[in-house]
Amino acid sequence: MFKNYLKIAWRNLKRNKGYSTINIGGLALGMAVVIMIGLWVEDELTHNSYFKNKDKIAQVFQSQTFNGQVGTGPAIPRPLEKALRDGYADNFEHLMMASWTNDMYLKFGETSISRPGNYMQHMAPELLNLNVIKGDRDGLREVNSIMLSASTADALFGKEDPIGKTVRVANQYDLMVTSVYTDIPFNNTFHDTEYIIPWEQYVASREWIQNAEDNWGNNSFQMFVQIADNTTIDRVTATIRNVKKELNEDTAEFDPQLFLLPMEDWHLRSNFVNGKQTGGRIKYVWLFGIIGAFVLLLACINFMNLSTARSERRAKEVGIRKTIGSGKGQLIYQFMGESFLVVLLAYALALAIVLLFLNGFNELARKEIVFPYENWIFWAISIVLIVCTSLLAGSYPALYLSSFRPADVLKGTFQAGSYSGLPRKILVVLQFTVSVAFIIGTVIVMQQINHAKNRPVGYDKEGLVQIPTFSKDFSGKTDLMREQFLKSGAVVEMSTSSSPTTQIWSNRSGYTWEGKPEGFQEDLAWTEVSPEYAKSLNLKIIEGRDFSREFASDSLAVLINETAKTYLGVTDPVGMLLRDDDEEDPGPPLKIIGVVEDMVAQSPYEPVKQAMYVYDRNDNFSYYNLRLNPARSASENLAVVEQVFKEHFPAIPFDYQFVDEEYGEKFASEERIGSLAAIFTALAIFISCLGLFGLTSFVAERRTKEIGVRKVLGASVLNIWNMLSKDFLKLVIISCFIAIPVAYYVMNGWLQEYPYRVILKWWIFALAVFGAIAITLLTVSFQALKAARQNPVNSLRTE
Template sequence: MIKNYCKIAWRNLVRNKAFSVINISGLALGLACSLLIMLWVQDERRVDGFHANGKLLYQVYERSYYDGQVDAAYYTQGLLARELKSAVPEVQYASALERNWPATLSVGDKVSKIAGASADADFFKMFSYPILAGAPATALHAPGLIAVSHRIAEAFFGSPANAIGKTLRFDNRLDLQVSAVFENLPANASQKFEFLRSWDDYIKENPWVNNWSNTSPGTLVQLRPDADPAKVEARIKDFIYRYRKPEPGNRVELGLQPYPEKYLHSTFKNGQVDGGRIEYVRLFSLVAVFILLIACINFMNLATARSAKRAKEVGVRKVIGAARTALIAQFIGEALLLTCFAIVAALLLVWLLLPAFNALTGKQLALPVGQPVFWAALAGLLLLTGMVAGSYPALFLSSLSPVRVLKGTLKFSMGAVFFRKGLVVFQFALSVMLMISMIVIYRQMDYIQHKNLGYDRENLLYIPVEGNLVNKYELFREEARKVPGVLAISKMKESPTVIGHHRGDIEWQGKPDDLATSFADATVGYDFVETMGLKVKVGRGFSRAYGADSTSYMINETALEKTGYRDPIGKPMWWGGRRGTIIGILEDFHINSMHQAIEPLILRVDENIPWGTILIRIRGGKTKEALAGLEQLCKTLNPQFPFTYTFSDLEFAQLYRSEQVVSKLAGIFAFLAIFISCLGLFGLAAFTAEQRTKEIGIRKVLGASVQQIVARLSASFLKPVALAMIIAFPIAWYAMDRWLQDFAYRIHVEWWMFVLAGLLTAGIALLTVSFQSIKAAIINPVKSLRAE
């Protein structure tokens, strides 16, 4: 019996090649999209999931109440980790972690620029980064030590074993001893570093760490197995007030977040963890389900379109005694066979598309063919898809009355017709929602990329202050100004793309005693305004012509509004108790991602800071010449360090890496969803044309033109598409408006976006149904009327 069913299924596939190809193609595309998204989602959820102590690891975050606002961030005090471990019994291990600028490591003539971090002695006891040489307990327990990755150990010393005890030159100013070699970090680790320095060295180089009002590094703790996280969090809530006095109008609290959750849940709203990359994981999980549903609906429509051809077969089988359950099993079996072919095609598609998908998403995904779980999941997907896709055709065909189908043409009830059209409406509603989402996301990304930031990020170059450039900055500046294409030079303690340092001790005349504020602060060099292309609203920028500028400040418009000064030039301000006067008001410019509103900003001038960034403005069209000249100058003045640089616009684009990936993926999946939906519409058109063959013949005999018949058939096909738009528009508006709320600076969802999505969808659908409509309309009416 089963062998006979297989033969019948195969003959039907071969006999109806066009429909079989369309069916398999639609399912294969839907399955391929779902598999790619499933791999991406699985990879996202696996980030930081490999740590053996994961359930006990927590990230400390700080919640601040000030000036009527509630903010939260992972920046904490530099001594917090050690104090928590010594004062809170439930904390078994603790470590600070601060990412450093990429450092220059060298051994003899081997020199390389490498990204690293600084951490406490407990770090390797907490996290599952395998130690290949050395011991976790002593890797960072004393000053002058450095732990390096397997990759670095091989590059400099040949092997991990050879690296232990050897000396690495750090930034050409310190000799550090290699104390441990850890395995290269896996792709699913959110932390990215190639080396770790001792926290003792970090404290020695950054005395601000001893001030409990300053925050920068992250704090990580591992609780004891019997500890209650909620009780520990309540216990440390006011912990920092053991070390500093409360301030009027300002309250700071500490909170705990499970470390494995941080990667996907890293956005704060009203001082609480709320959202993050998890929103995209959920979004694309839904997209995967929707696309697979669209593909399954295609199968139903196409199978139903061919039902008239199978009706007599069903009637004969029932007459000779076939049970309905046997017929259902037969048609479900055929659906599973088609799905099996589709899965094979989908796996081939995924294998071919994975390199491009990885390049787009920045992942290192691969088909886990060696994992039994993958094949079990694939088998489950085969059964689920086959059952969903084949359920309606199987139930419908098996319910046919043998008397009716053997007497004449198969007729369908209004309920069956509405159900099929409802499936098409559902398909296109999902497709239209994806289309609108694609348009909105693309417009928001375009808005971000082209919005006036308040400074000119084009042709702006960043070079790190390191090595001899610390003491020879003046000489570098003078010589660099002679390089062809260089227009202006300045320096800055941080990168202007993201100014992350904040102070709560900014004072001004008339400031209320109970007003607590947070100012972003930056230390800059002379010519900063000119180099950045900033606009001075009132006053002037820092200038060497004014000796008193070393004790002067510039603030932005938001800071001026906070102070309440009406005539600010010459008015006093205090920065950490250091009195100065305001010499200029800058027009607001963006100092962070556009997810955040512009904050109050205060600037002071100091060209003797021993770290930071050199800012260089290059003439448009002279980039190649300027880079060549700057590279030669750096090799002359700073020979121990490789020449490295970053363009401002590229660094700015990195702030929106996730959104850019989402934008591209949304566009691809929207196109595929509409394409697959149009296959379903093709199936409905084929079914309708098949059912109305005699009607079309009669209309032509009575004088109807081909254009009239095509218009009549096409209009009936486009009604479900129009209904889909009515359903999709409000849902898409709500979803996109919610998404845009995460941006402090955003576009608005406008009417033309819906019109564009509707026209594109209707146009594609019309092209799809026109083929079947024209084909049906040009058939000779004699043949149509003779058709059985």
């Protein structure tokens, strides 16, 4: 019986090729979108699934209160390690201190490379579940050791066995390779950890870390933990919450609250506002999940509309079948069989589309998704998708067609009824409501991105290059290198800084000044710079003056930004002294000599943070900032810069970053989301238009004789076009009126997450309405004009 149903279904599809193409093509696109989105969502939800103890791993976070505003982040003080090991060890299986991920110069023989990695304590391989393929898994217990990822080992040693070989790190000290581990997968927080050096080496090689051993105010470190099997993350959080406040009086005023952020939240729920967890990328998971469901719904609506619209053609077939004994249930199975066949063919086509475009999708989404050929869960979900889509798309047509009365059909008295087209009209309205809402949402997302992109950044990004200087080889050579770079003609100015231009690496507090409000808790971004910093960045001095090498007193000078001036609550900050309130070692006061224009160094969607730029008198820099010669091409300038660099640092690889590209990375995530949303919106509109095209074609075909009579009686092509188009146009206009308030409510709520945001303008909604109407007219007009231009003699001869 089932085989017979499929045969009849196949014959119907072959007989109505246009109808079949629209149905199968629309469903295939909808299902391809669902599969793509499903793979993307699965990749997001399985982030960090590489770790076998994922449910037990967490990172220590802390919240601190400054003037009533709570800030939250993963930076913690070094003394916390000893406090947790001494008093709370039973709560943890592993407790690991770690540095921030940074690029480091690694050299073996004549090969010198730069790779990102971390300093970590010896339990790192166990906590991170590293797959050690060569050497000793416990190799980090040796202070002068280093673990390398397989790709880094290959880059340094080629086919040689790296175990026991010596690597020169930062051209400063030699470490022996004790282990090689499989590269950590891309879909992982630690995927860019390509080397691991013992934490003890980090401490031994840096005096400031040694001095931080008892300093609770220096939050410059990370801590990862694996909790014990007999407890939970929430229970441990409750136990350690007030440890810092209880053990250190100096920081108690900031009400530090410690907590553990579970690994499962690192990627999807890492945003905090005023101390409260507010989500993160999980909102995009929900967004694309909803988009996928709606796109599939639009494709199913096409099937339902076209199936019910052709009801009059199938009426005699139903009548005859019922007369010779077919029951309603058998007819329902028949039409559901047709639906199943269409969906099955559409799914096969959808898989082909996914395989064809998966690489491009990965590039756009910055993913490394592999098609899950061997994943039985994927195929099980696919079967569920096929069945559910078949039921969704075919249930209404099956019930509708099987309900015809055979007597009325065979007598020729069957009429579809004045309200028979109402469900189709409702579905068309639903289709275009979703499409118009998608259009509005996509335009607003793109506007928000462009709004932040066009925000004045306070300095000139173009032609600005930064070179990392993570080696002691650079110490004491700043003036020499500046002289050589300027002499080369490729650089018009050079400076140094302790942080990259596009980030803030350090914050300071504990200062007093004249007029400071009682109880005020300051929090200032801190960057140490050479005197030419403002000149190299083209920072505008709006009050006072810039640093000058001619004034010896400038070694204790500081520049502040406009926001800091407001933050400090002073009208004339030039000449004001900032004193360290440390009673034991206050140090000399810093004198404010100037105010610079606000510079966007963190998120372009957030307000500029109050910042101070301090004269670097101890060679405490991490970057050269080079302003390239605008009279030459960038490639020509960089070739000269590299030559000068190699003359003085032959053992260090030449690595550089364009500041405008680094700044552009701040928009990368939103731009990827916006691009994906735009593509899915375009597909949703295309699927809706596909259905509209099919319906128009059917209506024009059904009214062939009417169009012929009207033309004989003098109707023009415009009259016929208007007759066939106006009904669909009305439906789309109704869709717009429904979509606008819905889209406004959703997108306005989304924009509230951004302090620096675009204002919703009326023209955005007008543009969406105009676009929807234009698309509808283009879609409908092809069939309408085709029908209107037919010879009426041919139309009337059909009798």
